[in-house]
Amino acid sequence: MIGIDPDSQTETPLFNPRQDYWRSHFIWTTNCSKIVGQTAIGRATLQRLDLNDERYPGEDSIRQARWFWQQGG
Numbered sequence: 001m002i003g004i005d006p007d008s009q010t011e012t013p014l015f016n017p018r019q020d021y022w023r024s025h026f027i028w029t030t031n032c033s034k035i036v037g038q039t040a041i042g043r044a045t046l047q048r049l050d051l052n053d054e055r056y057p058g059e060d061s062i063r064q065a066r067w068f069w070q071q072g073g
Contacts (some may be wrong), residue, residue: 003044015045032070 001014015025025042026035034052037043046052053062 001048003048005040005044006047007043008040010040012040012044014048015041033064033066 002011003014004010005012015022020041025037025039025045027038028035035046037046051062
């Protein structure tokens, strides 16, 4: 699959968990509620798959759920 890197506006392959190393492309924010893309592959993957659920902030978002999971250990 292909996505668009929002920083460079270029087409790039998406993260492939069978071939790519997660830590090479992503990091967590301090509170573990958001994933940050460190590379073109990471940024394109986050945008294409909407992994941070930016459209629906609040109690129903995946970011809120991640925060609760992190609090629970």
